[in-house]
Amino acid sequence: MSKVETFRRLHRSRPLGDPLVLPGPWDAASARVFAEAGFPALATPSAGVAASLGYEDGRTPADEMFAAVARIVRSVDVPVSADVEGGYGLPPKELVERLLETGAVGCNLEDSVDGVLKDPREQADWIAEVRSAAADRLFVNARIDTFAHGVTDPDRAIERAALYVAAGADCVYPIGAPPDVLPLLRAGIQGPVNVGAQVGKGPSPAELGARGATRVTFGPGLQRRAAQALEEIAGGLIA
Structure with missing residues (x-):
């Protein structure tokens, strides 16, 4: 079975309370830690990778992002989405080609730019072009940025x-959706739903799964927690 098919199967028929938990590696070393811990797949966070490369979120040059993803993919045997x-x-055709060159099995695609939501129909047309170019070779996770930009009506995300x-x-990812609206989103959305979790606080992945999450990711949370731990260690070295 190919890695992309393995990745797809990990999303299918998941019972409530048992979402697919995908930690977000920001470099090869962190990817190995997560794979060796037993996670069946990984999903890179653009903000975490950006931080590891010395960039602000959203400012990583494409070539550097693809190169970082390729290093992560090469470092582990489990499927990696980017x-x-x-x-x-x-x-779309070039984007798909660049992703496949890295060895990634999937991608996360945002539907806002510089804080402004894209026209949903234009975004849907673009996603359709990506799907056409990728065929069954990539798992496409379409982010929905309404909640992140102050549009709190769940119906807008469902649309x-x-x-x-x-x-x-x-799969779709209504980033920033409050946990209490997840059952409504789950009822209104066909297919898998990605939900973001906070590291060490808020509902656990299992609790988010019970509310409707098919898969749980952490954005740059794990990278930031690791950086915080390193700051504490560094502070102790010069105290």
Whole structure:
């Protein structure tokens, strides 16, 4: 079985309370830690990778992001999905080719740019082009940024989800959705739902799964927690 098919199967028929938990490696070393801990797949966070490369979130050059993803993929045997933000302005065919060259099995695609939500129908058309170029070679996770940009009505997220799923998205990610609206989102969205969790606080992955999450990711939370731990260690060395 190919890695992308393995990745797809990990999303299917998951019972409530048992979501697919995907930690986010920011470099090869962190990827090995997560793989050796037993996680069956990984999903890179663009902000965490950006921090590891010395960039602000959203400012990583495409070539450096793809190179970082390739290093992560090479370092582990489990499937790796890559957060490639809004696609770096690349035509869908080129974006797919660049992703496949890294060895990634999937991608996370945002639907806002510089804090402004994209037109959902235009975004759906773009996702359809990515799906057409990728065929079954990539698992497409379509991010929905309404909650992150102050649009609190769950119906707006559900409407975008319907468009993106119809366009060929394998999963949708209503980033920033409050935990209490997850059952409503789960009821209104066809297919897997990605939910973000906070490291060490808030509902656990199992609790998020019980509310409707198919898979749980952490964004840059794990990278930031690791950086915090390193700061504490460094402070102790010069105290």
